[in-house]
Amino acid sequence: MTRERRQKRGRHTVDVVLLTPVEGELALLLRRAGEGRERWVIPWDAPGPDETLGAAAARVARSAAGVTPMWIEQVCTFGDDKRHPSEAALSVAYAALLPLGMAEPAGSRHTLCRLSELPSLAPRQHQMVDAALAAMRDRMDTTPVAFRLLPPAFTLSELQQMYELLLGRRLHKASFRRSLQAALLVEPTDEWRGEGRGRPAQLYRYAPKKRRRGRRGVRFDIMGN
Amino acid sequence: MTRERRQKRGRHTVDVVLLTPVEGELALLLRRAGEGRERWVIPWDAPGPDETLGAAAARVARSAAGVTPMWIEQVCTFGDDKRHPSEAALSVAYAALLPLGMAEPAGSRHTLCRLSELPSLAPRQHQMVDAALAAMRDRMDTTPVAFRLLPPAFTLSELQQMYELLLGRRLHKASFRRSLQAALLVEPTDEWRGEGRGRPAQLYRYAPKKRRRGRRGVRFDIMGN
DNA sequence: TCAATAGTGTCTGTTAGACATTATGGA
């Protein structure tokens, strides 16, 4: 036990919560853990001797997904009060988003799993999923995440659906477009796209006019203790 | 070098950015590093074998400040691409706030240093100060931080000054009070306090009526790439 | 024609910020 403790201390892992849209819902990329039972883990690894945390996270993500995430950011670090697949004392969680159309890597050791059907994970990794989701949603209003998951030209409906999917809630159409226009984030192209029935939609591209809005007053979105 | 590398990997520290108001400005609690030169570090330590990250952070904070912080929260983790006083590969940064009236611990190994007069710190620790400040300000609208730094009964002007100090910017008086009233966070007492000249101010106490406000629409506070 | 989707105009309630005004103490 003492030896195990000593061995346990002094190692750390980088765990990447890889999210991607699948059929209108967010899905999580999981790696098969053992050989026998159906046991899944969030992709993780220990950083190399000269590898930064960010580089290790990018490597873990590429290794698991086959492609480079469109966005990846550190979320937080969990200590050894919760179990982890490794014996590491520390695990640094990263959140990442994969582009649309990530086909399920057939026959490989990985699978895409809808968030609503998550299997049981190690406690520390379960915390990581929750924290990564919350962090990603928190940062969506300051980071142009959604645009990177779409092709260069997109319709405003597609953009809104992407926002709704990532945020996990419905948005108001007119309000969404007004905010978008006020933020000077997109510009229309002269192309249109007819998608079956219904009026064709104009295509837009992401073209931020770097005009940041000023901070507003204090919010007090404080829950009662 | 290889041995140093190997030794460097596999250890980690918990660093606590301890902030407290001093004469209308935020100050940072620093620990004297060496004996000879004037060299300062953010208080840090390695967690014990069975110590969680949060427990280690609380211990480091108490040890440095003599009192328990009114608020402490993990900020983020920095890897070894920046120098740190220790040889640790990883440093987990915590942000903490000390109550008002933290007298400078005279003759001890610690000092309170205004943020505007920070001495040179190890690069990794300098990053931590910036990150801790930003995180604290980000979380002020969801966590009742400012109230805990004030005595149980306080005037609304004191509360506003505390918010301005922590946020680092001026607030609009009438707007601040309206938001406060709408959030049902404080209730008036029947006491008043005359502070020299001017009309006496009514005292309030923190009494949240747990009524969280609903999320508003998308913000798009995105800076241009 | 209808169904479906895109895009827009209008109205309302909320709120932040500016400004002014009253209230109440000390010098």
Add this chain to the structure above:
DNA sequence: TCCATAATGTCTAACAGACACTATTGA
């Protein structure tokens, strides 16, 4: 009296959300 600070009322601009309406395609 004058000055300083507290506390509040009013106005406006911005904005979110609701609703309705027009526009344009395919079936």
